[in-house]
Amino acid sequence: MNNWLNIIQNKWLPPRCILCNRPGFADLDLCNACFNDLPLNNFCCYRCAENLSNASNSAQLCGRCLTNTPHFDETYAPYLYQHSMAYLITQLKFGHQYKHARLLGSLLAKYVSASAELPECIIPMPLHHNRYQERGFNQSIEIARHLARLLDISLDLHSCVRQRDTVQQTSLPAAQRLKNMRKAFSMAKPLKFQHVAIVDDVMTTGATASALALTLKETGISRVDVWVCARA
Template sequence: MANKCFNYNENDKDVGLSSIPLLAKMRQLLHHFSFELRCSLPNRCLLCQQRIEQQGYQQTFPRRMLTGICQTCLVSGLYQTEVCLGCAKPLTRLQEYCGQCMARLPIKVIAPCSYHQGFGHLVSAIKYQRQMAALNVLSEQLAYRIQQLANYGLIDLPQVIIPVPLHANRLALRGFNQAWLIARQLSNLLDIPMDDQFIFRCQDTTPQAGLDGKQRRDNCHQAFALNVFQSPLKALGAHSPYQHVAIVDDVVTTGTTVNEMALLLRQHHIASQAWCLARAEAPELRERV
């Protein structure tokens, strides 16, 4: 997986070509010292309160530091078996879908862990308590899972990553969009561009938490729209510049939100898959994950 340490800035050309190697070296040194400083700071696990040891974590994620969750708790909280990409039912071998999902081919949902059996409370804390300590490590595990499934040929990597948008009113109230933060991390880890303007939420829907399946579907019905005023779309006469995208959210529960967005995309002949930090399975599956 790609990991970008620095990028040249367009303004660099104004200082002369002879300065570019020096600027690049300075950026590398700054990144190195920043990383070393973060490694030296107290870093304890949110779950067991033990000091987090790196133990070669950078071999999998170069120049990234393990924070928020120690490796022992991390391993215990991730999926312990392969799961169906449609419903998260445990599988005995690596494959796309279980038998039931094979018949209807639902949207593929990629997650590194179960919401109820894994790190659900940490994921909820990102949204509701602004506790971001676990965001990086869970995003890294999600990126690893995505790359793993792509290497096995079970998914295709998309052209672009699209975070589930918040309505402007909700964004102003909360102050941030957790899906956007996750999508930004995945964009950097996987070297796939993010487009946060392609889809917007045109209805200020009520929060999904606490609603049953039918209420969630009614709540999200036609809540999203494509931004036809975005420059790529205008240039193409309102035709999409994408054929395959990934929809990013923090949690997929009933799948109502991502399915509504997938339906909108499908109407414009765009394939999609869903990526999330945790998957909330149906009650009958929770004990078996």
């Protein structure tokens, strides 16, 4: 049914590039030229996806993960938070451009379906209710909805709760971000899965994702991956 709906939509409402308004390709709201200009995160730490200067064919860990291993297991971040990718994310997050969530979800789905072991469930990064009321929506939920539909994976929106309205991470130096996120999350109910993926728009240091991964693992989940559209 979904395939037929996509065929009908593409016939009568063909995709257009969000960035330049040229015809889209591969069912994306992005043209081939703008797609090829997206900043790729090709060589990165497999644990936190921090971009590495030296290319290698083998899996590598960055110095930060070697010194202080985060609680999540792997991070999949296909792009760098630069140029057109930063524009797409910020316009979704602060400009309420919901069509960007569809595009970002599609790009992330194409990447993880080809490179990741798919989990049993995906969990969008929760917002505290104060932040949700202020912003009016959760951009991670909007991206995760498209991912769940495209990959046919369960989506959980209610089990994980952000119980503390923490100071925004962007205002803190890296050393204080871990402390800021302590006990920031709780579980409203346990999840009956062994492998889940946290979905977010962008990762900076990974402190928030690590705090949520710890909360999830304390309930018995054995593997937690992180899927983000971009790595800062």
